[in-house]
Amino acid sequence: MPELPEVETIVRELRTRLTRRRVESATVERADVVHGDPRPLDALIAGRLVKTVDRRAKRIIIELTRNLRLVFHLGMSGRLTIDDHDNPIAKHTHVRIGFGREIGELRFRDPRRFGGVWVLTDAGEYVGKRLGRLGPEPLELAAKGFRRILASRRQIKALLLDQSKIAGLGNIYTDEALYAAGVHPMTPADALVEPIxxxxxxxxxxxxxxxxxxxxxxxxxxxxxxGQTGSFQRQHRVYGRTGQPCRKCGAPIERIIVAGRSTCFCPRCQPL
Ligand SMILES: [Zn+2]
Structure with missing residues (x-):
């Protein structure tokens, strides 16, 4: 599942390629992935310019002129790519937004359909799935705010995965950050006092x-x-390394279930 770094990477690329470009067309192949304003997407957005592309947690927000925002969520398996108009359309491509010839077509593809696009206007009636509440951005969080979030008996991993408490972390970066800090994933959050x-x-x-x-x-x-791959998986210390030696102490990395999620950690570097 794409987490904050993957979504941020996509946002930066979309910003470079699409800012100030004009939408020429929109094609919806599956209406049930589109939420928000129910009016036909093509009529709503054709002719508008892209003002900004931003990220909030794992959401990609494309702001168009005249007060319309397209919010993409990639869910488990979503992809947002820019393809040439002539490229073959991959299976499970649900929404296509056409720009000029020299730009190409923004394509949203999501085989498992946990993601979607939200069309947010002031005038439109809101239909479909609602967008959930989001906690603060981890990269903007100060120590005081973080301590407030930690005031809970819940296991630290469960708390960090809860998007309404802190937004953007998923399974990979939670496991990697807990390892880097030497914190066991099942530690009650309120047991984490300074300097930990x-x-x-x-x-x-x-x-x-x-x-x-x-x-x-x-x-x-x-x-x-x-359509390129990222490379941070090569730097993972625990995630996906079950049974392999810890890079600090040599102990085999273990896998347990915390908060219903597969969790990798080093039993020696992250004592409970
Ligand atoms: Zn270790």
Whole structure:
């Protein structure tokens, strides 16, 4: 599942390629992935310019002129790519937004359909799935705000995965950040006092920044806008390394289930 670094990579590329470009057409192949304003997408957005492309948590927000936002969520298997108009259309491509010949076509493809696009206008009636509430951005979070989030008996991994508490982290970066801070994933959050809480916040930010520099981690579905893979998976310390030696202490990396999710950690570097 794409997490914050993968989505940030996509956003930066879309911003470079699409800002100030004019939408020429929109084609919806599957109406059930489109939520928000129910009016036909083509009539709504053709002719508008892209003002900005931004990210909020794992959401990609394309703001068009005259107060319309397209919010993409990639879910488990979603991809957002820019293809030449003539490229064959891959299976499970649900929405296509055409720009000029020299730009190409923005294509949203999502085989498992946990993602979608939200068309947000002031005038339109809202239909379909609602967008959930989001906690603060981890890269903008200060120590005080983080301590407030930690005031909970929940296991730290479960808390970090909860998008309404802190938004953008998923399974990969939670495991990597907990390892970097030496924190066991099942530790009750409110047991993390200073200096450990501060270490964990720094580890989260550093892990995310490094992953953004590597253009994210490609395990299965994630691709950049150009269809390239990310490379941060080569720097993973625990995620996907069950049974392999810890790079710090040599102990085999273990896999347990926390918060219903597969969780990798080093039993020696991350004692409970
Ligand atoms: Zn270790």
């Amino acid at each position: 809480a501060g270490q964990l916040l720094r580890a989260i930010k550093q892990t995310l920044r490094r992953a953004i520099r590597a253009r994210g981690s490609t395990l299965m579905d994630y691709r950049t806008v150009d």
